[in-house]
Amino acid sequence: MAAQVISGAEVAKQIREELKQEVEQLKAQTGVVPGLVTILVGENPASISYVTAKQKTSKELGFYSIQDNQPADISEAALLALIKKYNEDPKIHGILVQLPLPKHVNETEVLYAIDPKKDVDGFHPVNVGKLMIGEADYLPCTPAGIQELLVRAGVKTKGAELVVVGRSNIVGKPIANIMLQKKEGANSTVTIVHTGTPQEKVIEHCQRADILVVAAGVPKYVKAEWVKPGAAVIDVGVNRIGMSESGKAILAGDVDYEPIKEKAGLITPVPGGVGPMTITMLMKNTVKAAKLAAGK
Numbered sequence: 001m002a003a004q005v006i007s008g009a010e011v012a013k014q015i016r017e018e019l020k021q022e023v024e025q026l027k028a029q030t031g032v033v034p035g036l037v038t039i040l041v042g043e044n045p046a047s048i049s050y051v052t053a054k055q056k057t058s059k060e061l062g063f064y065s066i067q068d069n070q071p072a073d074i075s076e077a078a079l080l081a082l083i084k085k086y087n088e089d090p091k092i093h094g095i096l097v098q099l100p101l102p103k104h105v106n107e108t109e110v111l112y113a114i115d116p117k118k119d120v121d122g123f124h125p126v127n128v129g130k131l132m133i134g135e136a137d138y139l140p141c142t143p144a145g146i147q148e149l150l151v152r153a154g155v156k157t158k159g160a161e162l163v164v165v166g167r168s169n170i171v172g173k174p175i176a177n178i179m180l181q182k183k184e185g186a187n188s189t190v191t192i193v194h195t196g197t198p199q200e201k202v203i204e205h206c207q208r209a210d211i212l213v214v215a216a217g218v219p220k221y222v223k224a225e226w227v228k229p230g231a232a233v234i235d236v237g238v239n240r241i242g243m244s245e246s247g248k249a250i251l252a253g254d255v256d257y258e259p260i261k262e263k264a265g266l267i268t269p270v271p272g273g274v275g276p277m278t279i280t281m282l283m284k285n286t287v288k289a290a291k292l293a294a295g296k
Contacts, residue, residue, distance in 0.1 A: 003260075007273075009272050011276075012145075015148065019284060032293065033290070034061075035092040035286075036064070036094040036096065038067055039097045041070045041105070057280070079110060080110065093289035093290040094120035116137075117292065120289055123169075134182065137288065138288065138289070143175035145280065149274070151184075157187060160189065160211050161210045161211070164191070165254070166215035166217065172192060176190045176192050188211065211231065212228075214254040215236035217239070217254065218254060219239035220254070220256040222255040222260070223259075235257070235274065239252050
C-alpha cells in the first residue's frame with residue numbers, strides 16, 4: 001500500500017486560520033497587533049522572493065508589517081544600528097534578517113544583535129540554549145514545522161526511533177533536540193547521522209527508524225532499501241535538478257520519493273511538504289512574541 005502523503009500546504013493553511021483567530025482575540029483583549037519587520041540587504045532574487053512571501057502572509061494574518069530594504073553596500077555598523085532601532089520599537093515583536101548577507105557583513109554579529117525576545121527565527125544563542133533545556137520561547141521554524149506535520153498526521157512520537165540525516169544548525173540539530181524533549185509530540189529516541197558517519201552505518205540507522213527526517217542536501221540521497229516498511233519519512237530537501245521545457249525548475253527532495261512512497265507509511269512531498277510550513281511557523285512565533293509582550 002502506498003504511503004499517506006502529508007500536504008504541508010494544507011496543514012499550513014489550517015494553522016494560518018488558527019493564527020488569524022489568535023490575532024483577532026489578542027487585538028480585542030489587549031489592543032496589541034503582532035508586529036514583524038523583515039530586513040532585506042541587497043537584491044538577491046531568492047531572498048526577495050522569500051521576504052515577499054513572508055510579508056504577504058503576515059499582512060493576510062492582520063499583522064503590522066514592515067519590509068525594510070537596504071542597499072547591498074550597507075555597513076555592518078549601520079545594519080546593527082537598524083536592528084537596535086527595531087529592538088527598541090514596541091510595535092515590533094519579531095525581527096527577521098534575511099540571509100545570506102553580503103560578505104563584508106558578519107552574519108553572526110547581526111543575528112546575535114537581535115533581542116532574543118524578538119528573535120522569531122529562533123537562531124539567537126539564548127533561544128538555542130533554551131531549546132536545549134526544553135524551555136524555548138521560539139522553536140526554529142523549519143524544525144517546528146516538521147514536528148507540527150508529525151503531530152497533526154497522528155504519528156506516534158513517544159518512544160519512537162527517530163533518525164535525523166544531517167546535523168545543520170538550521171534543521172538537523174534543532175529537530176533532534178525538539179523531538180527528544182519530555183513533551184507531547186516528542187519524547188522520541190533520537191539518532192543523528194551525518195557526513196562523518198560511515199555509509200554502512202547511515203543505512204543501518206535509517207533502516208530501524210520509525211520516523212526518518214532527511215536534511216542531507218543531496219538529491220534522492222536516501223534509497224527505498226534504507227527505509228523501514230511503514231516508517232514516517234519527512235523530506236526537508238529542496239534540490240534543483242533541472243529545468244522543464246517551459247523553463248520551470250524541476251525539484252527533488254533528499255529521498256528517492258517514488259519508490260519510497262510505495263514502502264513508507266507516511267511521506268512528505270517536494271515541493272509542498274515541509275516548505276510551506278516554515279513561513280507559517282515564523283508567523284506563529286511572531287504571534288507568540290506579541291502575546292509575551294502583552295503579558296498573555
